[in-house]
Amino acid sequence: MRIALYLSIVLSCISISLSAQEPQKSSLILMFIGDVMGHGGQVRAAFDENTKTYSYDSTFSRIAPAFALTDLAIANLEVTLAGEPYSGYPQFSSPDALADGLKTAGIDALVTANNHSVDRGKNGIIRTIDVLNNRGIPFAGTYKDKANRDSTYPLLIEQNGIRVALLNYTYGTNGIPVPSPTIVNLIDTAQIRTDYQKAKAMQVDEVIAFLHWGNEYQRTPSLEQMKLTAFMHNLGLRIVIGSHPHVLQRMEASMDTDSTEGRVAVYSLGNFVSNQRSRYQNGGAMALIRLEKDEKSTRIAHTGHILVWVHLPKREGRKIYQVLPVSQYEQISEYFSIDDEALFTEFAADSRKLYGRENYNFPEIHYRNGQWQVPWIRIDQELQIPQRINRIVPWRKKVTHPKLSFKF
Numbered sequence: 306m307r308i309a310l311y312l313s314i315v316l317s318c319i320s321i322s323l324s325a326q327e328p329q330k331s332s333l334i335l336m337f338i339g340d341v342m343g344h345g346g347q348v349r350a351a352f353d354e355n356t357k358t359y360s361y362d363s364t365f366s367r368i369a370p371a372f373a374l375t376d377l378a379i380a381n382l383e384v385t386l387a388g389e390p391y392s393g394y395p396q397f398s399s400p401d402a403l404a405d406g407l408k409t410a411g412i413d414a415l416v417t418a419n420n421h422s423v424d425r426g427k428n429g430i431i432r433t434i435d436v437l438n439n440r441g442i443p444f445a446g447t448y449k450d451k452a453n454r455d456s457t458y459p460l461l462i463e464q465n466g467i468r469v470a471l472l473n474y475t476y477g478t479n480g481i482p483v484p485s486p487t488i489v490n491l492i493d494t495a496q497i498r499t500d501y502q503k504a505k506a507m508q509v510d511e512v513i514a515f516l517h518w519g520n521e522y523q524r525t526p527s528l529e530q531m532k533l534t535a536f537m538h539n540l541g542l543r544i545v546i547g548s549h550p551h552v553l554q555r556m557e558a559s560m561d562t563d564s565t566e567g568r569v570a571v572y573s574l575g576n577f578v579s580n581q582r583s584r585y586q587n588g589g590a591m592a593l594i595r596l597e598k599d600e601k602s603t604r605i606a607h608t609g610h611i612l613v614w615v616h617l618p619k620r621e622g623r624k625i626y627q628v629l630p631v632s633q634y635e636q637i638s639e640y641f642s643i644d645d646e647a648l649f650t651e652f653a654a655d656s657r658k659l660y661g662r663e664n665y666n667f668p669e670i671h672y673r674n675g676q677w678q679v680p681w682i683r684i685d686q687e688l689q690i691p692q693r694i695n696r697i698v699p700w701r702k703k704v705t706h707p708k709l710s711f712k713f
């Protein structure tokens with residue numbers, strides 16, 4: 306009796322002291338997505354003969370539930386939205402419906418500086434900006450002119466009480482000069498330093514750089530990529546994300562703990578969606594980073610990745626494109642034809658071999674027993690609406706962001 310009384314007094318003291326000292330914490334889960342390409346086959350597949358309209362909804366419906374796990378999903382838009390005539394490689398112009406499809410799926414923001422930004426000249430740059438603005442899709446990377454860049458760059462995103470700045474640069478524009486007065490952000494260390502300082506002056510908690518760089522089809526980062534990463538990390542720009550090689554390159558992270566300082570380098574996310582079907586090129590990865598903030602600091606607290614694969618089945622005689630989360634669909638082998646399953650399995654095995662050997666602190670996030678198996682990812686059961694879009698995968702409605710605000 307005395308012991309029980311003593312224990313209850315001790316326990317109540319602990320609970321009081323815990324609640325009194327509990328710091329005000331907030332968190333933000335970021336997701337970075339690779340190259341959104343628009344090859345000719347994709348444009349044709351998006352066209353509906355009956356309605357004479359374009360739609361990408363079926364391309365993204367199977368990956369969309371994964372975006373609901375994050376607060377902020379950011380992808381590289383590697384096409385212009387320059388209007389008709391639409392075109393695939395080598396000078397891309399995709400239907401505006403691509404922007405709708407990305408937004409509907411749950412991608413919150415885009416980066417637009419890449420080697421295809423100038424594919425359709427000045428009007429292509431301007432029209433792409435207008436299409437994204439009209440849809441309320443925030444982006445960084447390309448600008449109508451200097452005044453437009455000065456007033457909207459870096460892109461500031463504030464959510465859950467955490468404010469991040471997004472920077473974006475490309476190594477080049479395929480030799481096509483950027484027509485004045487439009488601007489495509491080019492990799493330039495002096496410019497990156499200036500932009501980083503501008504971001505810091507805006508009282509941000511974290512600065513992120515999304516770079517379009519590296520050697521195409523190389524599964525190892527180049528010396529240039531590593532030098533630039535070191536340059537940015539030394540500046541204090543801690544989160545560096547890359548794309549362009551169309552294959553995966555390694556991901557590295559250190560977390561903020563008492564003994565280590567947080568830093569992230571994701572060298573190449575591969576293709577998110579494309580018509581590239583060669584080995585290593587027919588899929589990509591999505592990198593997740595959880596930031597945590599209290600009164601004292603913002604910490605890089607958790608990292609992980611989800612593999613994605615582009616499936617090109619025929620449905621009713623037509624080729625269609627589907628972006629699939631690998632760990633979810635590998636449990637449904639009957640979903641694939643024998644040939645497709647071989648390609649899918651090869652991509653999964655290649656990617657896991659590379660990441661198993663080279664990733665550092667960036668584990669794969671697996672889908673098992675009907676959900677993503679990571680405790681630091683928000684799972685909101687209320688949002689699960691089974692069988693809404695298709696019969697095989699439960700559909701998770703996109704989380705809306707009532708408090709999401711974009712400022713500059």
Ligand SMILES: [Zn+2]
Pocket residue numbers: 383419420421517548549550
């Ligand atoms: Zn590229």
